[in-house]
Amino acid sequence: MMRVSDKHSKITQAAVKVFAKKGFFNARISDIAKEAKVADGTIYLYFNNKYDILISLFEDEIGKIILQVKLLLEKEDDPCQKLHIFAKHHLLLLEEKKDLAEVLQMELRQSNEFMKEYRNTKFIEYIDIISAIIHQGQDMGIFNKAISPGIAKRAIFGALDEMSRLWVLADDPHYTIEETADQVCNLFLNGLKNPPAPTT
Amino acid sequence: MMRVSDKHSKITQAAVKVFAKKGFFNARISDIAKEAKVADGTIYLYFNNKYDILISLFEDEIGKIILQVKLLLEKEDDPCQKLHIFAKHHLLLLEEKKDLAEVLQMELRQSNEFMKEYRNTKFIEYIDIISAIIHQGQDMGIFNKAISPGIAKRAIFGALDEMSRLWVLADDPHYTIEETADQVCNLFLNGLKNPPAPTT
Amino acid sequence: MMRVSDKHSKITQAAVKVFAKKGFFNARISDIAKEAKVADGTIYLYFNNKYDILISLFEDEIGKIILQVKLLLEKEDDPCQKLHIFAKHHLLLLEEKKDLAEVLQMELRQSNEFMKEYRNTKFIEYIDIISAIIHQGQDMGIFNKAISPGIAKRAIFGALDEMSRLWVLADDPHYTIEETADQVCNLFLNGLKNPPAPTT
Amino acid sequence: MMRVSDKHSKITQAAVKVFAKKGFFNARISDIAKEAKVADGTIYLYFNNKYDILISLFEDEIGKIILQVKLLLEKEDDPCQKLHIFAKHHLLLLEEKKDLAEVLQMELRQSNEFMKEYRNTKFIEYIDIISAIIHQGQDMGIFNKAISPGIAKRAIFGALDEMSRLWVLADDPHYTIEETADQVCNLFLNGLKNPPAPTT
DNA sequence: CATGAATGAGTATTCATTCAT
DNA sequence: CATGAATGAATACTCATTCAT
Secondary structure: OOOHHHHHHHHHHHHHHHHHHHOOOOOOHHHHHHHHOOOHHHHHHHOOOHHHHHHHHHHHHHHHHHHHHHHHHHOOOOHHHHHHHHHHHHHHHHHHOHHHHHHHHHHHHOOOHHHHHOOOHHHHHHHHHHHHHHHHHHHOOOEOOOOOHHHHHHHHHHHHHHOHHHHHOOOOOOOOHHHHHHHHHHHHHHOOEOOOOOOO | OOOHHHHHHHHHHHHHHHHHHHOOOOOOHHHHHHHHOOOHHHHHHHOOOHHHHHHHHHHHHHHHHHHHHHHHHHOOOOHHHHHHHHHHHHHHHHHHOHHHHHHHHHHHHOOOHHHHHOOOHHHHHHHHHHHHHHHHHHHOOOEOOOOOHHHHHHHHHHHHHHOHHHHHOOOOOOOOHHHHHHHHHHHHHHOOEOOOOOOO | OOOHHHHHHHHHHHHHHHHHHHOOOOOOHHHHHHHHOOOHHHHHHHOOOHHHHHHHHHHHHHHHHHHHHHHHHHOOOOHHHHHHHHHHHHHHHHHHOHHHHHHHHHHHHOOOHHHHHOOOHHHHHHHHHHHHHHHHHHHOOOEOOOOOHHHHHHHHHHHHHHOHHHHHOOOOOOOOHHHHHHHHHHHHHHOOEOOOOOOO | OOOHHHHHHHHHHHHHHHHHHHOOOOOOHHHHHHHHOOOHHHHHHHOOOHHHHHHHHHHHHHHHHHHHHHHHHHOOOOHHHHHHHHHHHHHHHHHHOHHHHHHHHHHHHOOOHHHHHOOOHHHHHHHHHHHHHHHHHHHOOOEOOOOOHHHHHHHHHHHHHHOHHHHHOOOOOOOOHHHHHHHHHHHHHHOOEOOOOOOO
16 A cells, blocks of 8 residues: 555655646646656646646745755854855755756746735745845854845845756866855855955 | 948847747747748748757847947946946836847756757857956945956846846835946945944 | 435425426536535536436426325325326415426426436326326226227327426416316316207 | 628538537537638637637527517518418428527527527517517407416427427327318317317 | 648547446 | 445537748
8 A cells, every 4th residue: 555645745746746747737637647757647646736746845845955954054153154055955956866857947937927926935934044044144254244145045036046047058067066065155145346455 | 222231130020029929939930930931931031040049139129238338437436326327227128128138048047958059149148248347446446346247247237137026026115227237236336234333 | 413314305305496496407516516505526426417317306206296196196086186286286286385396397308318218207107197087987988988088188188297397487377376277177088079059 | 702790601501500410519619610610720710719600600590580580570461360370380490401400409408608698689689579460469358368378388389399209209290281280270279178068 | 921720630628427435 | 246446438618829921
């Protein structure tokens, strides 16, 4: 006997693969069913409709990621290190779970009335991890208080998210995850500008 | 008598509106035709198919934007100022042409085999404006040479692009375009960290 | 322990309700199962398929009605009275068991190959009660021998059956069962025409 | 070039055939399309949905019938003759346009929420022809004023309508249209009972 | 060039029926 | 006997595209 959650999960995993390959709108339910090795109708025992698969998938997977990241951050106190951990973890995900990353990215931009109704609380929870780090850094006097955490969190998320295209549109030399995380963190922590030359 | 390009342009403008409202896949050719006040069949005199409208639209509109930005940047020498101009102009576009912004954003993420074949040279040209600014700054000794322009250009574009959600998901205080551009530029130029306290 | 027939009957009663509410084709097996408080699969232990429920229901319920009417008619000799009893009983059924009446009516008209194969012997048995009354009346010299019992039985059944719409399409004043039965019997016994004026 | 109404009419005629053969619910849109020699999609240029075909068909055909009957009745003054004309015409229709008759009969009984919303004004207009005849007969002193025209109209319609089964379930000797009309009119005009024997 | 009626391939969803437990 | 999860065939409806006018 298979546990209920197994079939739910099998379908979700199949959907990630199929959505990533074909895109949400070009994916057919029967593709997902075949990939999950269940009948088409079975999918409707676990999901209300095609959109529901996408949203459900999104919430589940982001939920798992949030748990992972929070666990990693718990052990660290320095906000600079925390930012580095967050960045590295995010980029690792982008590469390790390319399919999932692509699906999540797509969904964030999907524009249709069904999607717009759905308030993306999980996503907000995720990026609020960044603003929490910034707040902490500001409270500790390490980060510049003039920076708005609300804007910075988006800037940092957007920057990291955009990195995925480095690997897709290969017009630049390849960097490792580690290097990329270093670069992005360096950029965000120290800025583009050279420090003013020390006066002798 | 109406010039050919007028009808082409009318259809493109209509497509921007319709795609932004409904998303590419939920938009019907007949919606675009109605919005453009032409017959359905007329669209096929100017475009090969539905995808072609999107791609054509993309190239045309990005092309115009590139011209505008380059013109603005010509007059300025300071890379910091240039970055500021670029950021402000991008954010202005996000707000002024919300429909276009939404369509371009969506398209960049759309994942399907048709789209993946299409090499997005216009988009690359656009973000290479950023890397050119950084290169210049590094050559002038103003920007840190340790920063990879290839990564930074994506980080900056991603950050700016992500700002659009500030207005969509209103969970944060609203900032003006000017403030947002300042914030982002400040973040990227000076970083999160406080400058080391000046030694007396 | 529940007798077998109890579950069969529970399902039949549930089917009457559901078919009346939604119509045969719009009714789902699971609706009937839920109404009967059994599992979907259980229905297939008592019926071969969906059509079988309808036919079985029809035969059972008409069978019961025939028994009832025949019992009522046994005690009466006058064919006029018999007709009145039949009419009143039929109309009472139309009102008391609205669900059943609606289902029976629908079924009689349902047109599809499956239904047409099924020879409706129970229904014929029911309306033959009418022709028997007419025959008796004719044999007793009370009823006009020029009237064909085969046609009259259908006319009378059709007229009674049609009365159900009196209550559905409320475009006429409401009559009680008693009044309606009186009206219909009067119409069929004496006709529309005034009796010829008695010659003095 | 084919006039619009031609295609609408072609589809309607095809639908009559298909609905009569298979019943509304078992009829597929593609069956109707094939019968009408148009593409499936073409049907949706003329009708909103499957139900709409049925309702539209009903209104159109009943409308035509009403016009015909009213024309026939115009020339006649005697209500007895009028009733006879009505009956004969109705029965002729039942036989000549068996498919249509079957579809109309079905529709009158269809039980589903969509149908129940639809107020069957055309049908009411049709049977009100009967009550108008009765009223006239009563006003002229020919018909018994004790008979309710509202009930009688339904009884007569129901009786006539039911006659169709005479030909379907062939358990009785066959009568011609003329004989059947005579029988039914005789029944309704003079009743079952023998006239009281003339005294003298 | 422009039209818009006609086409017909394509698909999400439903639900009667089965069968392992 | 009873269950209800799983199946997969079946179909109304949509909409990009064509082409006769």
